[in-house]
Amino acid sequence: MAGVQSFFKWLVKYVLAWLLAPLYMLSSTFMFFLRVIRSPMAVLSYRVRETPPAVLQDPALGTHEYVRLGTAKIRLHYVAAGDRSKPLMVCLHGFPEFWYSWRHQLKAFGKDYRVVAVDMRGFGDSDKPPAVEEYKVDKMAGDIIDLIEALGYGSCTLVGNDGGAIIAGRVAMERPDLVTKLVAMNGPVSLSVVRRYARSRPKQRLKFWYNFLAQLPYLPEMCLGFNDLKTLDVVFRGKKMGCRNKDAFTDEDLEAYKYASSQPGALTGVVNFYRANGMRPPKEPTTGIRCPSLLIWGDQDGVLDTDLAREMAESVQGMKVEIIEGASHFVQQDVPDTVNQLMIDFLNQS
Secondary structure (H helix, E strand, O other), X not given: OHHHHHHHHHHHHHHHHHHHHHHHHHHHHHHHHHHHHHOHHHHHHOOOOOOOOHHHHOHHHOEEEEEEEXXXXXXXXXXXXXXXXXXXXXXXXXXXXXXXXXXXXXHHHOOOOEEEEEEOOOOOOOOOOOOHHHHOHHHHHHHHHHHHHHOOOOOEEXXXXXXXXXXXXXXXXXXXXXXXEEEEEOOOOOHHHHHXXXXXXXXXXXXXXXXXXXXXXXXXXXXXXXXXXHHHHHHXXXXXXXXXXXXXXXXXXXXXXXXXXXXXXXXXXXXXXXXXXXXXXXXXXXXXXXXXXXXXXXXXXXXXXXXXXXXXXXXXXXXXXXXXXOOOOOHHHHOHHHHHHHHHHHHOOO
């Protein structure tokens, strides 16, 4: 009898989560339109930044380079630090981000690695295909596979945060020969594990309400661009998702993100990733992740449960998990020294 009651309690929570997620999306949309009514000019205050801020031109972070990949000739932009003779480390950003999220790691690991911080397709200064299907996980992972080979390397250490962890995990599954070690941060390396976890955790499913919003045309881009990209300030410095270390994300850093997000097509690129993968994630290879892997997780993530990190580690053979108390979703920016040391310890292991 107790088992039946437990099942029905779970069922009620599950159904409520499915119902409340789109309702939460609708309420957020309603609140957005209220803000528009109160400040209609704020919709028009979104301006394109013509000149990159000085922090993006800092030579200490590395050199800006471009490469065209594959039959589609997608042009990717990346910033590289370290000698070309060193082992390759490729860093994949999350959303709504770009290469600059790895500024601390470019400095820290450039001595021992050729560190390449990529603008993935749709982001930063890389190409932004207009079609939604161009942002499927398998296509974005294909870009990274082509990039590693185009750079002249047979393998790399692959690092990813948030959505970048999803892409990194897919690369490790599809081409295990290319990934010697995998480091993920506050992001799932397997979407199938996320689906399984969310099915039994309605609260987590409710947190994915933004996937419903992303399916709408135009509106998500309007929300992101409203009041001159105010959403970026909320995301990176707000109470729910923002960096807990108040010195971690400066006004100059915010302006760098606004510069990248204000470029033509940038906001649509951000949303298209969720349009393409949020509701109907592609099937994953059955090979799984074989290389040594580390999952670093800030426990103050406003979207992803800390228990998801533990379940992810249990689902990937040999994955080590490190929970950082008091750190946010943007853990490599929030507590870079702690993250860098965890990476060093892991990478030095034979």
